[in-house]
Amino acid sequence: MKIIQVNEDISLKRSVDSGTEEQRAIVKDIIGAVKSGGDQALFDFTEKFDRVRLSSLTVTDAEIEEAYKEVPNATVEIIKEAAENIRVFHEKQLRNSWITTEKNGTMLGQKVTPLDSVGVYVPGGTAAYPSSVLMNVVPAQVAGVERIVMVSPPGQDGKLPAGVLVAAKESGVKEIYKVGGAQAIAALAYGTESIKPVDKITGPGNIFVALAKREVFGDVDIDMIAGPSEITVLADETARANEIAADLLSQAEHDARACSVLVTTSRKLAEETASEVEKQLAVLPRKEIAAPAIADYGAIYVAETVDEAIETVNKLAPEHLEVIMENAMEKIGKIRHAGAIFIGRYSSEPVGDYFAGPNHVLPTNGTARFSSPLNVDDFQKKSSIIMYSEQAFNENAAKIAAFARLEGLEAHARSIEARFKK
Amino acid sequence: MKIIQVNEDISLKRSVDSGTEEQRAIVKDIIGAVKSGGDQALFDFTEKFDRVRLSSLTVTDAEIEEAYKEVPNATVEIIKEAAENIRVFHEKQLRNSWITTEKNGTMLGQKVTPLDSVGVYVPGGTAAYPSSVLMNVVPAQVAGVERIVMVSPPGQDGKLPAGVLVAAKESGVKEIYKVGGAQAIAALAYGTESIKPVDKITGPGNIFVALAKREVFGDVDIDMIAGPSEITVLADETARANEIAADLLSQAEHDARACSVLVTTSRKLAEETASEVEKQLAVLPRKEIAAPAIADYGAIYVAETVDEAIETVNKLAPEHLEVIMENAMEKIGKIRHAGAIFIGRYSSEPVGDYFAGPNHVLPTNGTARFSSPLNVDDFQKKSSIIMYSEQAFNENAAKIAAFARLEGLEAHARSIEARFKK
Structure with missing residues (x-):
């Protein structure tokens, strides 16, 4: 390794793969095809990219039971203990909704609400990491997300890796689909007959997965694009x-x-x-x-x-x-x-x-x-709560109307004055 | 207004302007020109789009004093009171770094750190809203951001609106530049001779500003793209x-x-x-x-x-x-x-x-x-803290090494075993 005396101009030599024009075009096509073709498109892409023709996307209870037979008990215990440690750490991040009460009766605060649904992408093949399942699913579950969906590309045998299934089960996932790539991201974002859409997609993937996440961002939320x-x-x-x-x-x-x-x-x-x-x-x-x-x-x-x-x-x-x-x-x-x-x-x-x-x-x-590790906040959102009392309103109405007029927004001023006894 | 009985298929009729191919190309060109041309490019674009040739981008103390003369005292007082209310509400969102200590000596936690620098975009012309200055700047200041930069396009007189300058001063901005549009976003993201780059850009703007924010996202953080x-x-x-x-x-x-x-x-x-x-x-x-x-x-x-x-x-x-x-x-x-x-x-x-x-x-x-109002968390990030004790390490080293080998990552296992007395 090269040894360098520190000087002013230090930065990591970094590299992010932001894809080629051709890759971006492929991803757009796949997303369009899934939007219009639904499950059928997912079966077709899975046959094309994963070399297996499936008749159902859903991982069954029997498949999960089989996975437990494949994974040694000692390994299952390690996965359980890791999941528990992750759960304990993330539970400490939980925040309450809060409210302040003022003497004049006004109440202000933040309501903390979990997302309704989250999709976790788990890469297939050589990069099948049970730890990645735990790290993405447990924070969502701790946050209170009711519906956590996992997707992962099947092997040519039409199965998911046993370790990944065990980790999914141990972290509490109840919906698992055998589909990967940009087609899986499209299904999570827009839904198909089998897969209802989710509000946020997390988890690592190859360049096609990363580009697809970038493409659907805005319609759903995504986690970071990892380098x-x-x-x-x-x-x-x-x-x-x-x-x-x-x-x-x-x-x-x-x-x-x-x-x-x-x-x-x-x-x-x-x-x-x-x-x-x-x-x-x-x-x-x-x-x-x-x-x-x-x-x-x-x-x-x-x-x-x-x-x-x-x-x-x-x-x-x-x-x-x-x-x-x-x-x-x-x-x-x-x-x-x-x-x-x-x-x-x-x-x-x-x-x-x-x-x-x-x-x-x-x-x-x-x-x-400017960014943080994946955490419980990533699976909750805050809504402001504003309950102005009549007293607070009457004390401040003239000022609020004046501010609205300063910005040239007359209807804003009138919304105040419709309630204000001068 | 049309009156509709509620049924299953309800959604807002929404519209987001995601720009034309031509607009996207213009924005890319502007960003490229600012990256290579620096301040000179900013002066040129300002002349082209805002119809004024500036010799300096920096708003001076004299200009701020002049703004205070233009804005009535009663208005200044309302801006002050609003800023104070916003400050009080956002201070309640502040979180401490935290740490847990275990009997075996292990300490785990989250360190909460403000961003180093933030740039706030304030639109010009008819949409010059002092309230927008307060709502973007105060949370950053409460979060502890040391360097808060404001940019806004000048009028044809080469000035910024007095109300905007007063709001900036009252919310504690110390660096203000007269530049708007995609060129301002490029300057904030990549820096010029006059404007040092920032870590995050917030604030509303027209379609060119929105497209530029989307373009620089990843190199810096941005707030949401508002519809x-x-x-x-x-x-x-x-x-x-x-x-x-x-x-x-x-x-x-x-x-x-x-x-x-x-x-x-x-x-x-x-x-x-x-x-x-x-x-x-x-x-x-x-x-x-x-x-x-x-x-x-x-x-x-x-x-x-x-x-x-x-x-x-x-x-x-x-x-x-x-x-x-x-x-x-x-x-x-x-x-x-x-x-x-x-x-x-x-x-x-x-x-x-x-x-x-x-x-x-x-x-x-x-x-x-899946998203929240702008809040103090948007201007801070969390870093995980992991201090494993020797005892905890020795108790768990074999399990951690086994998990690493389960995922096929031998060097991970060896990083553990280099420290482990079997």
């Missing part, structure tokens, strides 16, 4: 190079465009980590993915002071940040931009990816400057 | 037709595509309101806007029961909802989808538009199903 994964490790001389190298590689194995960065105040640690990465990379099963990620997007920055190192992290605004320093917890006040902050050497990133409870759906590509 | 304004009044026989008519017209005067709807359990009220609307419309200054809005998008729905009426409102998911019924406050539990809920006859919508404190930037076009 390749990123980790930044902020470390001083107390950290161990072999552990940091392992963490950098755990991101790098996700994607050849994943971004693994170390920011450190210790040149010694920088050099040791660089050589550890080479050593561990050589014996990694997914080294064909990790090696180009490290070569093209990896970097080690050396800073003069802890403050300079932290400010470098803020410029990077990484998805994942590990802080492995003396008094690490005391550093978070100055950290402004990071999706998730892992504190200390025992908070290696996979602790959060699978198990601790906080969400692993995190802002990538610098959007941690 | 035409909407009001739904939910009323029973205790409501007064003349007041409801005034309220329906207060929306209709905004836009020929604004949507004014009454949902009522009283056919008598329906008929009286229809005739009151005609009567009041005839003497309204902005009747040329309001009349087509009422004709094309207005409707009165008659329901058999209160529950049926409320369910009709939920199908409409209106931006503004007035509830003028017996025991109105007791109805809000069943109301799931509305941007702002105005309770009782003294909570006429303009009370909220200008003065009460809740935000007037609200979800339109049915997005109240």
Whole structure:
């Protein structure tokens, strides 16, 4: 890995795939076909893209029972425990509706209401991640969403992966459909005979899924469009190079465009980590993915002071940040931009990816400057409540009417004066 | 207005202007020109579109002082009082960062951090609304955003409207630039010599502004893309037709595509309101806007029961909802989808538009199903905090590594095992 002295112009080398014109056209066509063709279009696209002709999209109870037979009991227990940890953490985010009452009788507040329905996309094939099911479904359920729908492309055997079905069942999904790609997003947004439309779609997917989500956005809500994964490790001389190298590689194995960065105040640690990465990379099963990620997007920055190192992290605004320093917890006040902050050497990133409870759906590509991890708020909306009392109204009516006229909106003033005894 | 018995297939007749291909191409060109040309491009576009050649974009202290001389003291006082009410309501939304501590030493939580910088777009010309300045700026300020920038297109005299400048000063804006249109959005997103880039852009604008916001989204955050304004009044026989008519017209005067709807359990009220609307419309200054809005998008729905009426409102998911019924406050539990809920006859919508404190930037076009009014959360982000203790790590390391291997991610398992004494 290259070692660079921190300077003014730091930013992650990032890459987002926003698709080609041709891909965008394909996605538009698919969405149009699903809108007009309904289930029939879904069967046809599934045959074309997933190489299997289905007669029903719905996953049956029997299929779920079968999945439980395939997955070892010990694994089911781990999935249950992870789901429970995620549930506990997200329940702490729940907010009440609230109201203020004033002496003059006025009441103002916010009513917090869960969305009616949410669709969760779960990728198929080699990228079938039960953890992704848990991380998307549990927050929606904690938020109080009544209808949570899962969609995922079937294998050529017409089935979904057993681990994904177990995770769906354990997190409380009651509606699962075997359909993927842009056609699944179109079905969730606009509905077909089998699949009623939802209000929001979350979950990761390939470029066609991402483009379809962007296309239906506005008609339904979507979560973020995720870029390749990123980790930044902020470390001083107390950290161990072999552990940091392992963490950098755990991101790098996700994607050849994943971004693994170390920011450190210790040149010694920088050099040791660089050589550890080479050593561990050589014996990694997914080294064909990790090696180009490290070569093209990896970097080690050396800073003069802890403050300079932290400010470098803020410029990077990484998805994942590990802080492995003396008094690490005391550093978070100055950290402004990071999706998730892992504190200390025992908070290696996979602790959060699978198990601790906080969400692993995190802002990538610098959007941690303005975005948050997936959370309960994403599945609820707030409505303002305004109950002006007669007394408050009479005290303020003239002022409100005057403000309306200042903006040239006479009917607004008259709406006030229709109630006002001068 | 047409009177319709409630049936199954109810939805607002809505209209969103998503621009023509030509408009989209113009916006892309403008953004490209600002990226490469900087301030010079801004001066050129301002000359072309706003018909004034500026030598500086920055609004000076002298210009603000002059604005205060133009605006009557009584008006300044109303703006101050409105700003204060908005501040008080939004301060109640503030949330603390939080952390949980477990017996095994683990700490988990969310760090709440304001965005570094926000840009507020304020439309020019006839649509220059000081209330819009307050509603966009105050929540950002309450959230703790350090840098709040305002942009607005100058008039042909090279000035901004005095009311807008006073509202900006009263809500605490310290950086104001005389630039509008897509070029202003490009400057906020990518920066020029005079204008440093921001992290999020909010505020309403014409179709070019809306398209530019959509174009820069992802590089920066944006608020919603607003459609035409909407009001739904939910009323029973205790409501007064003349007041409801005034309220329906207060929306209709905004836009020929604004949507004014009454949902009522009283056919008598329906008929009286229809005739009151005609009567009041005839003497309204902005009747040329309001009349087509009422004709094309207005409707009165008659329901058999209160529950049926409320369910009709939920199908409409209106931006503004007035509830003028017996025991109105007791109805809000069943109301799931509305941007702002105005309770009782003294909570006429303009009370909220200008003065009460809740935000007037609200979800339109049915997005109240999944979106919220502009609020303090929109100007903060949350970062997850994960500090696993050594004890927690040792208890769970084997499970986490197993989960990683279940998903085929060996480097994730090794990141755990690098720390784990088996």
